[in-house]
Amino acid sequence: MTVNVSWYLTLGAILFTIGAVGMLVRRNILVMFMCIELMLNAANLTFVSFSRVLNDVGGQISVFFVLIVAAAEVVVGLAIIVAIYRRRVGATADDQHLLKG
Amino acid sequence: MMSGLLAAATLPDSITFVVAAVIVVLGALGVVLYKNPVHSALMLVMTLFGIAVLFVEQDAQFLAAVQVIVYTGAVVVLFLFVIMLLGVDRRETVFADTFKGQRLFTGLVGICVLFEIVYLGSRDWTTGAPSVAGALRNQGANVNVIGKSLFTTYLLPFEVTSALLVVAVIGAVVLSRRHGEDAPSTDRDRETAEFKS
Numbered sequence: 001m002t003v004n005v006s007w008y009l010t011l012g013a014i015l016f017t018i019g020a021v022g023m024l025v026r027r028n029i030l031v032m033f034m035c036i037e038l039m040l041n042a043a044n045l046t047f048v049s050f051s052r053v054l055n056d057v058g059g060q061i062s063v064f065f066v067l068i069v070a071a072a073e074v075v076v077g078l079a080i081i082v083a084i085y086r087r088r089v090g091a092t093a094d095d096q097h098l099l100k101g
Numbered sequence: 102m103m104s105g106l107l108a109a110a111t112l113p114d115s116i117t118f119v120v121a122a123v124i125v126v127l128g129a130l131g132v133v134l135y136k137n138p139v140h141s142a143l144m145l146v147m148t149l150f151g152i153a154v155l156f157v158e159q160d161a162q163f164l165a166a167v168q169v170i171v172y173t174g175a176v177v178v179l180f181l182f183v184i185m186l187l188g189v190d191r192r193e194t195v196f197a198d199t200f201k202g203q204r205l206f207t208g209l210v211g212i213c214v215l216f217e218i219v220y221l222g223s224r225d226w227t228t229g230a231p232s233v234a235g236a237l238r239n240q241g242a243n244v245n246v247i248g249k250s251l252f253t254t255y256l257l258p259f260e261v262t263s264a265l266l267v268v269a270v271i272g273a274v275v276l277s278r279r280h281g282e283d284a285p286s287t288d289r290d291r292e293t294a295e296f297k298s
Contacts, residue, residue, distance in 0.1 A: 015129055031141050
């Protein structure tokens with residue numbers, strides 16, 4: 001018997017918060033991408049915890065699909081980043097201000 | 102209260118959880134706080150391994166293996182490849198105020214998000230009714246249970262993900278293709294030329 005599910009949910013909340021704050025604070029696009037991965041993992045941890053508590057396999061299936069979508073998202077996102085960097089040499093999100101009003 | 106919550110668990114399980122939780126949080130903080138993107142990526146590996154340990158701790162062995170293979174084996178390596186390819190591993194100021202009051206605003210958002218999630222998590226929102234996915238325990242090995250559910254109840258979403266992966270691969274190839282002189286002239290190439298000039 002592992003620890004109470006509240007601990008897992010709290011850890012997931014902390015992890016999600018760190019990811020969200022990092023997403024807002026950092027300006028390097030790659031690091032912002034990593035912060036998205038942190039938030040996805042926080043959600044995955046919560047899914048697995050609820051799957052255990054409710055004795056339901058649906059949570060683990062959801063994590064499986066989240067993993068697949070995250071992999072596809074990373075592939076396309078990094079391809080976009082490579083395409084952006086190839087055109088202009090800006091290293092941060094602030095350099096992509098072409099659509100600025 | 103803390104000892105009461107931990108009392109339900111055996112000592113090895115408690116120790117495993119605490120160690121993995123510390124690894125996860127330290128890794129996440131490292132991702133955000135390190136100035137060098139390469140260090141951030143390595144810290145991300147640490148966090149993902151900690152999550153995998155927590156998956157094993159909760160009897161999700163299949164997902165723990167997939168987590169290590171897909172995330173640390175493929176995703177982070179892809180991140181590192183892109184960092185090396187682009188040569189953007191230079192340092193940056195982490196907490197720059199791009200617009201006025203950004204740090205203050207970010208801190209407020211972070212506190213709000215944390216308290217909101219903890220508040221929501223501290224209440225009982227589930228009815229306890231079983232879903233169509235089926236029970237998790239006493240059904241055989243973890244892989245068997247997931248596989249059975251995936252290939253019966255969730256067969257259509259599973260097939261749709263194959264289309265998603267194909268689209269992602271084709272999209273990545275198209276996006277990262279270099280538009281040289283020998284490439285056929287398309288609308289997109291002309292747009293690119295106009296964009297550059």
